[in-house]
Amino acid sequence: xxxxxxxxxxxxxxxxxxxxxxxxxxxxxxxxxxxxxxxxxxxxxxxxxxxxxxxxxxxxxxxxxxxxxxxxxxxxxxxxxxxxxxxxxxxxxxxxxxxxxxxxxxxxxxxxxxxxxxxxxxxxxxxxxxxxxxxxxxxxxxxxxxxxxxxxxxxxxxxxxxxxxxxx
Numbered sequence: 001x002x003x004x005x006x007x008x009x010x011x012x013x014x015x016x017x018x019x020x021x022x023x024x025x026x027x028x029x030x031x032x033x034x035x036x037x038x039x040x041x042x043x044x045x046x047x048x049x050x051x052x053x054x055x056x057x058x059x060x061x062x063x064x065x066x067x068x069x070x071x072x073x074x075x076x077x078x079x080x081x082x083x084x085x086x087x088x089x090x091x092x093x094x095x096x097x098x099x100x101x102x103x104x105x106x107x108x109x110x111x112x113x114x115x116x117x118x119x120x121x122x123x124x125x126x127x128x129x130x131x132x133x134x135x136x137x138x139x140x141x142x143x144x145x146x147x148x149x150x151x152x153x154x155x156x157x158x159x160x161x162x163x164x165x166x167x168x
Contacts, residue, residue: 001101003114005121007053007092014049014122021141049125050093056124056149057095060117063153067160070098095121101160113160116152123149 054073061071074094097117101109123145131142 001099001105001110001113003097003099003110003117005057005095005097005114005117007050007095010053010118010122010125011046011049013118014126017122017145018126021144046092049129052125052128053121054093054095055128056121057093059124060120060153061097063150064099064156067100067157068097069100070096072096099156099160113156116155120149120152123152 057073061068061073072095099113127142127145127149130138130145133139133142
């Protein structure tokens with residue numbers, strides 16, 4: 001199954017998750033978000049967040065490597081030397097992933113898998129950005145988001161199990 005993942009959609013989700021966590025987490029979460037994440041989620045600093053998204057995508061591919069046929073990041077598929085992104089000018093990440101799927105997988109599973117991938121990438125990117133802080137509350141958020149990302153990823157292999165889906 002082929003997935004083209006949108007950096008815009010992932011960053012939108014990350015912003016929503018960060019805002020929701022700040023609203024529901026009390027003063028510590030709000031202070032951590034303000035000090036660490038607000039500047040990075042600012043559209044003027046999009047490149048910083050895109051770098052975290054690229055890194056998070058690579059972590060997701062490694063986590064699912066047994067089910068990945070092809071993973072491409074910014075036209076780089078691992079078959080040759082890395083592309084020099086700096087010479088291309090700024091571009092949002094281009095991420096595609098081909099996963100081995102069982103025969104007869106319901107079509108609805110594709111969007112559910114895509115959402116789990118997007119959520120995991122968004123949470124891992126947030127965790128990476130928050131983890132760069134020295135604020136204890138930011139480090140707690142980083143651990144929380146990493147745990148949630150790994151939980152989102154655990155649902156993906158269950159849909160990719162080798163037993164074919166059978167429709168009655």
